[in-house]
Amino acid sequence: MLKQVDYLIIGQGLAGSLLAWELIQRNYKVHIIDQQQENASQVAAGLINPVTGMRLVKNENIETLLPCAKQQYQALSHFFKNSFYQEKTLLRIVRNDKELKKYQQRLQEPSYLDFLNTELQTPSPELIAPLGLIQQKQTGTLDTVPLLNQLKDFFQKKQCYQATTFDYQDLSLENDLSWQGIHAKKIIFCEGYQAINNPWFQYLPFQLAKGEILSFRSDIPIIPQMLNYGRWFIPSPNQQFRIGATFENNVIDTLPTEKAKNDLIATLHKIYPSIKSAQLTNHQANIRPTTLDKAPFIGQHPKHKNLYIFNGFGSKGSLKIPFYSQHFIDYLADNTPLDKRVDINRVI
């Protein structure tokens, strides 16, 4: 194959896909390479939840990230005639008095009122939640598998997708970039956790985190809202639901384990005992591309100026990737400065 492109993109997870999509919208020529193994984006629940953690902290920059994500998913839904992002209510089970107090404090901060309902909810009879439920607002899920499949089809029809492993040794950095007959002005690596094998970017301080997730089908009706009880419960049509996810720092295998399965099931049964008869239909594991300072890794290699990385979206890819793909392309195309919090130049 002999081909000349503006951007060669390595990886067709959510990061590589949305970046390639946006570049094509702006009339750049791209070529995407993916080794077609189940990736973090396909395993992910796609949950978008603006307020997280024991201290109920609003995601930094949420006022920019969330509208951009919604707008991007809506545009993709419109283009592919398929609805990828579903707004769903999230009920957070109050676990202790400290959490209740924190919630009451947050209600005094006007910027939280867009994301937290001011009234505590009473649990339905199925749920064990003696301290009540906090109703979170502007929460939802991205259906990553159909979205990535449709984008892959789209790239294939444009003949800019290649299912193969990018072997780093085959890249020639002399004069212009070329890899197996493809000449590119720039390469953007979007390899998720496998960036740790990349000879040019493996110096970046990733702090990868394995996660496991279970899927079920129930014979009896299930509650329609998402739940957060330290873990999360996400209902989907036909009495199906997913629960997850475990979080293990620095474990980098993708093997499902009995321990994670038992932990996830036991925690669910404590707050939702009547769901015990549901049948397990899938158990998946993958690795989140998390970073030491929790911010993405975006930017140009310090020495090889035509090599770039777009990675490190941790456990919040669905929320962050739409905004940062546009921000990154503005930088690549128009030299708009990169946000210093995400620029890999922050790492010495």
Ligand SMILES: Cc1cc2nc3c(=O)[nH]c(=O)nc-3n(C[C@H](O)[C@H](O)[C@H](O)COP(=O)(O)OP(=O)(O)OC[C@H]3O[C@@H](n4cnc5c(N)ncnc54)[C@H](O)[C@@H]3O)c2cc1C
């Ligand atoms: C269990 C679990 C639950 C999660 N839940 C959520 C959630 O609810 N909400 C949320 O927003 N995020 C969630 N995440 C995180 C989310 O998955 C990531 O933020 C996001 O998907 C990362 O996308 P990515 O494209 O960077 O990486 P990936 O999706 O891993 O994609 C990287 C791609 O690069 C390819 N690749 C790598 N090296 C090569 C090579 N040498 N040659 C060819 N191809 C290569 C891989 O095959 C892969 O297809 C979860 C993650 C896990 C593991």
